Amino acid sequence: MVSYFFQLFIYLPLIIGIPISIWFFYTKKKKNGKLIYKKIRKNKKSYQITLKEKFGLVAALIVYFYSSISFVQLVQDLPDALSQHPKLIKGNCKIDKYNGRGGGILEAKFGKHIITFSNNLYYKAHQGNYYCKVEYLPHSESGISLILYKSKGGKEVVTK
Structure with a gap:
Protein backbone atom coordinates (compact mmCIF):
# COMPACT_ATOMS: atom_id res chain seq x y z
CA MET A 1 0.00 0.00 0.00
CA ASP A 77 -7.87 3.16 -7.24
CA LEU A 78 -7.76 5.95 -4.65
CA PRO A 79 -11.18 5.21 -3.04
CA ASP A 80 -10.28 1.53 -2.60
CA ALA A 81 -6.86 2.41 -1.19
CA LEU A 82 -8.18 4.98 1.27
CA SER A 83 -11.00 2.75 2.52
CA GLN A 84 -8.63 -0.24 2.55
CA HIS A 85 -11.03 -2.43 0.55
CA PRO A 86 -8.88 -4.06 -2.13
CA LYS A 87 -10.17 -6.80 -4.43
CA LEU A 88 -9.43 -10.43 -3.57
CA ILE A 89 -8.63 -13.01 -6.22
CA LYS A 90 -7.98 -16.72 -5.60
CA GLY A 91 -6.87 -19.41 -7.97
CA ASN A 92 -3.99 -20.94 -9.85
CA CYS A 93 -1.36 -18.42 -10.81
CA LYS A 94 2.10 -18.24 -12.26
CA ILE A 95 4.74 -16.33 -10.34
CA ASP A 96 7.47 -14.54 -12.29
CA LYS A 97 10.31 -12.74 -10.56
CA TYR A 98 12.43 -10.05 -12.19
CA ASN A 99 15.51 -8.93 -10.29
CA GLY A 100 17.14 -5.59 -10.78
CA ARG A 101 18.46 -2.58 -9.00
CA GLY A 102 16.37 -1.76 -5.98
CA GLY A 103 15.00 -5.29 -5.64
CA GLY A 104 13.05 -5.76 -8.87
CA ILE A 105 9.41 -6.86 -9.11
CA LEU A 106 7.31 -9.97 -8.65
CA GLU A 107 4.32 -10.68 -10.91
CA ALA A 108 1.36 -12.94 -10.21
CA LYS A 109 -0.36 -13.88 -13.49
CA PHE A 110 -4.04 -14.90 -13.37
CA GLY A 111 -5.24 -15.29 -16.96
CA LYS A 112 -5.54 -11.71 -18.20
CA HIS A 113 -4.65 -10.12 -14.82
CA ILE A 114 -0.98 -9.40 -14.13
CA ILE A 115 -0.62 -8.15 -10.55
CA THR A 116 2.73 -6.62 -9.62
CA PHE A 117 4.43 -6.56 -6.21
CA SER A 118 7.62 -5.09 -4.91
CA ASN A 119 10.19 -7.88 -4.88
CA ASN A 120 11.61 -6.69 -1.56
CA LEU A 121 8.49 -7.82 0.31
CA TYR A 122 8.46 -11.35 -1.11
CA TYR A 123 12.17 -12.06 -1.52
CA LYS A 124 11.82 -15.77 -0.62
CA ALA A 125 9.20 -16.46 -3.30
CA HIS A 126 10.36 -18.51 -6.27
CA GLN A 127 9.15 -18.66 -9.85
CA GLY A 128 6.62 -21.34 -10.66
CA ASN A 129 2.95 -22.31 -10.57
CA TYR A 130 1.06 -21.98 -7.27
CA TYR A 131 -2.40 -21.59 -5.80
CA CYS A 132 -2.55 -17.92 -4.82
CA LYS A 133 -4.64 -15.56 -2.71
CA VAL A 134 -3.97 -12.00 -3.78
CA GLU A 135 -5.36 -8.67 -2.61
CA TYR A 136 -4.89 -5.95 -5.22
CA LEU A 137 -6.14 -2.61 -6.50
CA PRO A 138 -8.16 -3.31 -9.67
CA HIS A 139 -7.32 -0.41 -12.00
CA SER A 140 -3.57 -0.19 -11.53
CA GLU A 141 -3.25 -3.91 -10.64
CA SER A 142 -0.89 -3.08 -7.78
CA GLY A 143 -0.61 -5.91 -5.31
CA ILE A 144 -1.33 -5.41 -1.61
CA SER A 145 -0.79 -8.90 -0.18
CA LEU A 146 0.21 -12.29 -1.56
CA ILE A 147 -0.21 -15.75 -0.05
CA LEU A 148 1.13 -18.76 -1.99
CA TYR A 149 0.16 -22.42 -1.55
CA LYS A 150 1.70 -25.50 -3.20
CA SER A 151 -1.80 -26.54 -4.32
CA LYS A 152 -5.41 -25.80 -3.41
CA GLY A 153 -5.78 -26.73 0.26
CA GLY A 154 -2.04 -27.43 0.45
CA LYS A 155 0.74 -26.09 2.60
CA GLU A 156 1.53 -22.39 2.58
CA VAL A 157 4.81 -21.40 0.94
CA VAL A 158 7.11 -19.08 2.89
CA THR A 159 7.51 -15.83 0.95
CA LYS A 160 8.78 -13.34 3.56
Whole structure:
Protein backbone atom coordinates (compact mmCIF):
# COMPACT_ATOMS: atom_id res chain seq x y z
CA MET A 1 0.00 0.00 0.00
CA VAL A 2 2.92 2.32 0.68
CA SER A 3 4.25 1.83 -2.85
CA TYR A 4 0.84 2.86 -4.23
CA PHE A 5 0.91 6.20 -2.41
CA PHE A 6 4.58 6.66 -3.31
CA GLN A 7 3.77 6.28 -7.02
CA LEU A 8 0.78 8.60 -6.68
CA PHE A 9 2.88 11.38 -5.17
CA ILE A 10 5.71 10.89 -7.69
CA TYR A 11 3.44 11.33 -10.73
CA LEU A 12 1.58 14.36 -9.36
CA PRO A 13 4.57 16.78 -9.44
CA LEU A 14 5.48 15.51 -12.92
CA ILE A 15 2.00 16.29 -14.22
CA ILE A 16 2.05 19.76 -12.69
CA GLY A 17 5.72 20.61 -13.15
CA ILE A 18 6.39 19.63 -16.76
CA PRO A 19 3.82 21.96 -18.41
CA ILE A 20 4.89 24.82 -16.13
CA SER A 21 8.57 24.31 -16.95
CA ILE A 22 7.88 24.05 -20.70
CA TRP A 23 5.82 27.24 -20.59
CA PHE A 24 8.45 29.06 -18.54
CA PHE A 25 11.33 27.92 -20.73
CA TYR A 26 9.76 28.79 -24.07
CA THR A 27 8.17 32.09 -23.06
CA LYS A 28 11.04 33.46 -20.99
CA LYS A 29 14.02 32.36 -23.09
CA LYS A 30 16.59 35.12 -22.64
CA LYS A 31 20.19 35.74 -23.57
CA ASN A 32 22.04 38.62 -21.95
CA GLY A 33 18.75 40.08 -20.70
CA LYS A 34 17.13 40.23 -24.17
CA LEU A 35 14.66 37.81 -25.69
CA ILE A 36 16.06 35.84 -28.64
CA TYR A 37 14.12 36.29 -31.86
CA LYS A 38 14.91 35.58 -35.47
CA LYS A 39 13.82 38.31 -37.84
CA ILE A 40 11.72 37.23 -40.79
CA ARG A 41 10.04 39.19 -43.58
CA LYS A 42 7.76 42.13 -42.83
CA ASN A 43 9.56 42.72 -39.51
CA LYS A 44 7.65 39.92 -37.77
CA LYS A 45 9.55 38.23 -35.01
CA SER A 46 9.51 34.49 -34.33
CA TYR A 47 11.48 32.27 -32.04
CA GLN A 48 13.75 29.68 -33.64
CA ILE A 49 13.98 26.44 -31.65
CA THR A 50 17.28 24.55 -31.81
CA LEU A 51 17.53 20.79 -32.28
CA LYS A 52 18.59 20.37 -28.65
CA GLU A 53 15.50 22.24 -27.47
CA LYS A 54 13.25 20.20 -29.76
CA PHE A 55 14.65 16.98 -28.30
CA GLY A 56 14.08 18.28 -24.77
CA LEU A 57 10.52 19.26 -25.63
CA VAL A 58 9.73 15.85 -27.13
CA ALA A 59 11.27 14.03 -24.15
CA ALA A 60 9.31 16.20 -21.71
CA LEU A 61 6.06 15.55 -23.58
CA ILE A 62 6.67 11.77 -23.58
CA VAL A 63 7.28 11.80 -19.83
CA TYR A 64 4.22 14.01 -19.36
CA PHE A 65 1.87 11.70 -21.30
CA TYR A 66 3.22 8.56 -19.61
CA SER A 67 2.84 10.05 -16.15
CA SER A 68 -0.65 11.36 -16.99
CA ILE A 69 -1.86 7.92 -18.08
CA SER A 70 -0.33 6.26 -15.03
CA PHE A 71 -1.74 8.91 -12.71
CA VAL A 72 -5.28 8.41 -14.06
CA GLN A 73 -5.07 4.67 -13.34
CA LEU A 74 -3.75 5.35 -9.84
CA VAL A 75 -6.45 7.92 -9.05
CA GLN A 76 -9.17 5.43 -10.01
CA ASP A 77 -7.87 3.16 -7.24
CA LEU A 78 -7.76 5.95 -4.65
CA PRO A 79 -11.18 5.21 -3.04
CA ASP A 80 -10.28 1.53 -2.60
CA ALA A 81 -6.86 2.41 -1.19
CA LEU A 82 -8.18 4.98 1.27
CA SER A 83 -11.00 2.75 2.52
CA GLN A 84 -8.63 -0.24 2.55
CA HIS A 85 -11.03 -2.43 0.55
CA PRO A 86 -8.88 -4.06 -2.13
CA LYS A 87 -10.17 -6.80 -4.43
CA LEU A 88 -9.43 -10.43 -3.57
CA ILE A 89 -8.63 -13.01 -6.22
CA LYS A 90 -7.98 -16.72 -5.60
CA GLY A 91 -6.87 -19.41 -7.97
CA ASN A 92 -3.99 -20.94 -9.85
CA CYS A 93 -1.36 -18.42 -10.81
CA LYS A 94 2.10 -18.24 -12.26
CA ILE A 95 4.74 -16.33 -10.34
CA ASP A 96 7.47 -14.54 -12.29
CA LYS A 97 10.31 -12.74 -10.56
CA TYR A 98 12.43 -10.05 -12.19
CA ASN A 99 15.51 -8.93 -10.29
CA GLY A 100 17.14 -5.59 -10.78
CA ARG A 101 18.46 -2.58 -9.00
CA GLY A 102 16.37 -1.76 -5.98
CA GLY A 103 15.00 -5.29 -5.64
CA GLY A 104 13.05 -5.76 -8.87
CA ILE A 105 9.41 -6.86 -9.11
CA LEU A 106 7.31 -9.97 -8.65
CA GLU A 107 4.32 -10.68 -10.91
CA ALA A 108 1.36 -12.94 -10.21
CA LYS A 109 -0.36 -13.88 -13.49
CA PHE A 110 -4.04 -14.90 -13.37
CA GLY A 111 -5.24 -15.29 -16.96
CA LYS A 112 -5.54 -11.71 -18.20
CA HIS A 113 -4.65 -10.12 -14.82
CA ILE A 114 -0.98 -9.40 -14.13
CA ILE A 115 -0.62 -8.15 -10.55
CA THR A 116 2.73 -6.62 -9.62
CA PHE A 117 4.43 -6.56 -6.21
CA SER A 118 7.62 -5.09 -4.91
CA ASN A 119 10.19 -7.88 -4.88
CA ASN A 120 11.61 -6.69 -1.56
CA LEU A 121 8.49 -7.82 0.31
CA TYR A 122 8.46 -11.35 -1.11
CA TYR A 123 12.17 -12.06 -1.52
CA LYS A 124 11.82 -15.77 -0.62
CA ALA A 125 9.20 -16.46 -3.30
CA HIS A 126 10.36 -18.51 -6.27
CA GLN A 127 9.15 -18.66 -9.85
CA GLY A 128 6.62 -21.34 -10.66
CA ASN A 129 2.95 -22.31 -10.57
CA TYR A 130 1.06 -21.98 -7.27
CA TYR A 131 -2.40 -21.59 -5.80
CA CYS A 132 -2.55 -17.92 -4.82
CA LYS A 133 -4.64 -15.56 -2.71
CA VAL A 134 -3.97 -12.00 -3.78
CA GLU A 135 -5.36 -8.67 -2.61
CA TYR A 136 -4.89 -5.95 -5.22
CA LEU A 137 -6.14 -2.61 -6.50
CA PRO A 138 -8.16 -3.31 -9.67
CA HIS A 139 -7.32 -0.41 -12.00
CA SER A 140 -3.57 -0.19 -11.53
CA GLU A 141 -3.25 -3.91 -10.64
CA SER A 142 -0.89 -3.08 -7.78
CA GLY A 143 -0.61 -5.91 -5.31
CA ILE A 144 -1.33 -5.41 -1.61
CA SER A 145 -0.79 -8.90 -0.18
CA LEU A 146 0.21 -12.29 -1.56
CA ILE A 147 -0.21 -15.75 -0.05
CA LEU A 148 1.13 -18.76 -1.99
CA TYR A 149 0.16 -22.42 -1.55
CA LYS A 150 1.70 -25.50 -3.20
CA SER A 151 -1.80 -26.54 -4.32
CA LYS A 152 -5.41 -25.80 -3.41
CA GLY A 153 -5.78 -26.73 0.26
CA GLY A 154 -2.04 -27.43 0.45
CA LYS A 155 0.74 -26.09 2.60
CA GLU A 156 1.53 -22.39 2.58
CA VAL A 157 4.81 -21.40 0.94
CA VAL A 158 7.11 -19.08 2.89
CA THR A 159 7.51 -15.83 0.95
CA LYS A 160 8.78 -13.34 3.56
